[in-house]
Amino acid sequence: MMREELHRLKTKDRYEVIAAIAEARSHGDLSENAEYDAAKERQAFIEGRIAELETKLSSAQVIDPTTLNTNGRIVFAATVALEDLETGEKVSYQIVGNDEADLKELKISITSPLARALIGREAGDVVEVNAPAGIREYEILEVLFI
Template identity: 50%
Template sequence: MTDRIYLTSDGYNRLKEELYVLVHQTRREVLEKIAEARAHGDLSENAEYDAAREEQSHTEARIADLENKLASATILDPKQIKTDKVYILTSVKLKNLDTPDEIIEYTLVSSEEADTDSGKISVRSPVGRALIGKAVGEKVQIVVPKGELHYEILEIFVK
């Protein structure tokens, strides 16, 4: 049984679009590569055929993964997210207690939507796990691979 995953409607639509491309475009392209490689004759020493079959395997695995994720997805409505504590889909403004002038902002999302470049971190990341359930004014100590981080939660909001 697949765990329930929580997505924004944008995240759900991105996964759906990726699945559509894989099923209707990539799968066809891979089958064409396999057919072309077969046309070269002896399959026992045909690297092109082996590569195409491996690509097919990866494509089919990704399709199955996306189908499972979409089937077990719950689309969250940002309007229904509470801001009394840090939850998935909340944004949080943090003060770095080690560098007091540094203010950091993160939005907590599912692993499928995480994108650190845009400030979206997974609720399963060390920072995400440490922040979940905390309230404004609380201080958190987070153990990360590079050491420890110390933050104070300044604000919780929904974008």
């Protein structure tokens, strides 16, 4: 996803903003030209995002969860089946990096309160999570590396 975004920024968005700046310049006085100011702000955002993505991609490591041997302990990339002890609701989450986190896809960030509470635990453990809605208790039903 990051590579795709970087490609789009470099091959499409960058050139579109350059064209917008040229168009805004053609309107004359730059000191009171809102279109020019907006285009320059957009250009700064795009260039900053390109730099950020290039830095992340240069140091990124792809981890194949199926090759991890953790003796059943929860680590980064694990998929964890949980039961909320208060409601009985069951859910599974995969623990991923900040850039991959997407609650709709049931992927939680390694820095989230839930993931931090799960790291190092194993199936059968009960964890308390200090979530924004208050303290929740979950039983770990299963730890998978898929």
